[in-house]
Amino acid sequence: MGPFDRGILVLYTVTLTLFFLALGIFLAGWPEPALLLWQEVNAPAYQEILWLLLVVYIIMGLRLLWRALKPERKRQAVVHEGGLGQVRVSLAAIEALAEKVAAAKPEIKEVKAKVASSSQGIALNLRLYTAPEINIPAVSEDIQREVKDRIYQVVGITVSEVRVAVESFIAAKPRVE
Structure with a gap:
C-alpha cells in the first residue's frame, strides 16, 4: 500500500x-x-x-x-518464451543468487541484494558489509563481474548494471566450531 x-x-x-x-x-x-x-x-x-x-x-x-x-503482484522476470510457454524466475530468486555469489568471497561478511528494472535488462543494487582491510575498488569490481556473469549463466537475463555500496565494516565472520 x-x-x-x-x-x-x-x-x-x-x-x-x-x-x-x-x-x-x-x-x-x-x-x-x-x-x-x-x-x-x-x-x-x-x-x-x-x-x-x-x-x-x-x-x-x-x-x-x-x-x-486485490492480490499482490509477484515480482517476476520473463526469462524465456518458447513454443511450450514462458519461463519465469522471481526477482527474489535473482536477488538470492546475487547474494550467494557475493557472499562466497571471504572478504564479504554480509550482503543484501535488490533488483531494479533497467532499459537494457535488470540492475542490481548490492549492499555489502566487508572486512576493513580489503581493497574496496578491486573487490567490488570482482563481485560486479562475477554476479553479472553468474546471473546470465543461470537465469539467462542480462544484468546491465551492478551497483555496490559498502554499508559497514565488520571485523570477522562468526566461526562455527
Missing part, C-alpha cells in the same frame, strides 16, 4: 471513528448535543457539501476495499 492509500486510510478511519463516537453519544442518552450538531450540519446551505462528502467517502471506501482484495 502506497502513501496515497495510507493517507486515505487514515482520513477514512479518523472520520468513521468520530462518526461512531457521535453515534455512541446519541445512543447513550445524550441526544441533545448530537441532534444540535445534526441540525446545524443538515442546514440547506450545507446540502451540496454533504453530498460531495458522501460521494468522496464512498469512492474512498471502494478504493480501500479494492486495494484490500
